[in-house]
Each structure stands twice: as structure tokens, then as C-alpha cells.
Amino acid sequence: MKTSVTVTLKKGVLDPQGKAIEGALHSLGYPGAANVHVGKVITLDLPDDTSEAQIKDMCEKLLSNPVIEDYEIEVQS
Amino acid sequence: MKTSVTVTLKKGVLDPQGKAIEGALHSLGYPGAANVHVGKVITLDLPDDTSEAQIKDMCEKLLSNPVIEDYEIEVQS
Known part of the structure; x- marks a missing residue:
């Protein structure tokens, strides 16, 4: 069965990669991009x-770091 | 509006990270994990x-590398 797992940082954990992308989107002419x-x-x-x-x-055990990350499981079929 | 963009490697592009996870899942006792x-x-x-x-x-321009990656846009609200 096809399964997908989405791993995201927990709220409150710093997301420097997200911040970098946000800054780059602003520079690219999209100042409204946020969060x-x-x-x-x-x-x-x-x-x-x-x-x-x-x-x-x-x-x-493997796909996420439960200390700082949340995960969501979606079984497709 | 909340938007999410999923960026995945195009078919045929080597995915060493995926291969590494696959190997680790096998070692973890899940030999059926594939693709x-x-x-x-x-x-x-x-x-x-x-x-x-x-x-x-x-x-x-920013979120994906169109040479090797596909992207999918989902506007949630």
C-alpha cells in the first residue's frame, strides 16, 4: 500500500530554512509571503x-525526530 | 490563504536519501518497505x-529546481 509520512517541525522550534525562504520570497517581489x-x-x-x-x-525510530518534529501518516490505498 | 507546495524529485533522478531510508527500514525489521x-x-x-x-x-524560481524536481501546489483556503 502507498503510504506517505509528512514530517514537520513542532511549533516553537526555530525553522531557519523557512525563514531563509521567506526572506528570499520577499526579495523576489512577494512581500506578502509569511509563516x-x-x-x-x-x-x-x-x-x-x-x-x-x-x-x-x-x-x-527513523523517519522523524520526535523531540522536535511532528509526523502525519496518510495511507493512500 | 494557506498554501502548500510539495516538491519531489522527477522520475529517474537518483534519490540517495530515499535509498538510505529504505535500507535503514530493512535493518529496522521492515523488509517490505520499497520505493x-x-x-x-x-x-x-x-x-x-x-x-x-x-x-x-x-x-x-525559488522553491524547486525545475530541472530535476516536480512541484505540486495546493491552496487550502
Whole structure:
């Protein structure tokens, strides 16, 4: 089954990459761009019998850093 | 308006980060994980009168590298 995991920084964690992009968008002529945040999206195929608990285990142990990042799991089919 | 842009590598472009994650998932006890790909998701607030052409301009000039990456725009509200 196709699965995608979106990993984003928790609220309150500094996001220098987002800030850099925001500044660059302003320089590019888009001064209205605000609250820019950058995250990761990991797409993968998993066997159909993979449980949500197993996917969470992958997220906590490998795909995200649970101290500073949140993750969201989306199973597509 | 809340906008999110997902940037992924085009098909055929080597994805060493995805390969590394795939290998690590196998080591972690999930040998069924396959086709792992890693992309970026950029979320930002834009003025309500921002046109799709302007968002595409941001994507082509700054948010993605159109030579090796595809992007997908999603306007949430």
C-alpha cells in the first residue's frame, strides 16, 4: 500500500530554512509571503498487512525526530 | 490563504536519501518497505489575491529546481 509520512517541525522550534525562504520570497517581489515552514514528505510502499502501529514505530525510530518534529501518516490505498 | 507546495524529485533522478531510508527500514525489521522517496513540503501564508501564476513563479524560481524536481501546489483556503 502507498503510504506517505509528512514530517514537520513542532511549533516553537526555530525553522531557519523557512525563514531563509521567506526572506528570499520577499526579495523576489512577494512581500506578502509569511509563516513559511519547511518539512519533509516521505512516500513509500509497504506490505498491505502493515499495521498503523508499525508505521508509527518507523516514524518514531527513523523517519522523524520526535523531540522536535511532528509526523502525519496518510495511507493512500 | 494557506498554501502548500510539495516538491519531489522527477522520475529517474537518483534519490540517495530515499535509498538510505529504505535500507535503514530493512535493518529496522521492515523488509517490505520499497520505493522510498523523500521530498520537501513548504507551507506558507500568501495574500488572498495571489494568482496561481504567481505561485508557479515562486516554485520555478525559488522553491524547486525545475530541472530535476516536480512541484505540486495546493491552496487550502
